[in-house]
Amino acid sequence: MGVPDIQGLQSSLFFESPEEIYARVFRELKPRTAAPEMRVEFCRFANADSFISLKDGRLEIRISDLLAGAPAPVLEALAHILLGKLYRKPTARIYAHRYRLYLNRRDVRRQAHLVKQIRGRKFISGPIVCWAARSSAGAVVPHAACWGISIPRTMPSSSAASSTGSPCRLWLWNM
Numbered sequence: 133m134g135v136p137d138i139q140g141l142q143s144s145l146f147f148e149s150p151e152e153i154y155a156r157v158f159r160e161l162k163p164r165t166a167a168p169e170m171r172v173e174f175c176r177f178a179n180a181d182s183f184i185s186l187k188d189g190r191l192e193i194r195i196s197d198l199l200a201g202a203p204a205p206v207l208e209a210l211a212h213i214l215l216g217k218l219y220r221k222p223t224a225r226i227y228a229h230r231y232r233l234y235l236n237r238r239d240v241r242r243q244a245h246l247v248k249q250i251r252g253r254k255f256i257s258g259p260i261v262c263w264a265a266r267s268s269a270g271a272v273v274p275h276a277a278c279w280g281i282s283i284p285r286t287m288p289s290s291s292a293a294s295s296t297g298s299p300c301r302l303w304l305w306n307m
Contacts, residue, residue, distance in 0.1 A: 150207055154193060157211040161221055174200045178251040180235055180244055184214040191218075198244055206234040 148156070150172040158167045170191040177196040184193050193214065199207065209227040216223040234240060 148204060150193075150195070153204065153208050154191070154211045154215070157208060157215055158191075161212075161215050161219060176251065178248050178253075182210060182214060184218050186218065198240070198247060202234060205230060209234075 151170050154170050154172060155167050158165075158170075168186070168189050168191050170193065172193045172195065174197040175194045177198075180196045180198045182193070182195045182199070184191065186192075195207075195210065199210065202210075209231040212227040213223050213231060215221075235244075
C-alpha cells in the first residue's frame with residue numbers, strides 16, 4: 133500500500149478546538165519554545181480578516197466569524213499563516229493554497245460579499261438635492277449644515293424657493 137501521510141493525518145484532526153490547533157502549530161514552528169497562553173476569538177469583521185498579536189506573553193488571535201464554520205484543515209492553514217507572519221517564518225505553500233481554496237469557494241465568497249454589504253461602512257443611495265437656506269443677510273448656509281436637515285423630495289415652487297432658500301448646485305451623495 134504505502135506509508136500514510138503524517139501531514140495529512142495531523143490536519144484531519146477535526147475534534148481539536150481552535151486553541152489546540154494554534155498550540156500544535158506553535159509547537160511545530162517553535163519546538164524549543166514554551167507555548168504562551170492563547171486566546172482565540174471569532175469577531176464580527178466586515179470581511180475575512182484575521183489578526184494575531186503577542187501582548188504580555190499572551191497570544192491574542194482574532195479571526196473573522198466567517199471562518200467560524202470552516203473545517204479544521206482551513207483553521208490549521210490560517211494558524212500556520214498567522215503564526216508564520218508573527219514569528220517571521222515562511223509559510224509552506226500547501227497552507228496558503230488550502231486557505232485560498234477555501235476562501236475562493238463560491239459559497240464562501242457569496243457569504244463574505246453579503247456580510248461586507250451588511251457590515252461595511254459605505255452606504256450608497258441615489259443623489260440628494262441640497263437646499264441651501266439663505267439667512268436674513270443673504271448668506272448661504274454651508275452645505276455641511278444640510279446633512280441633518282430633512283430634505284423635501286420635490287422642488288418647491290419658484291415663490292417658495294425665494295423665501296425658503298435656493299436649490300444648491302451641488303448634488304450630495306448619501307455615503
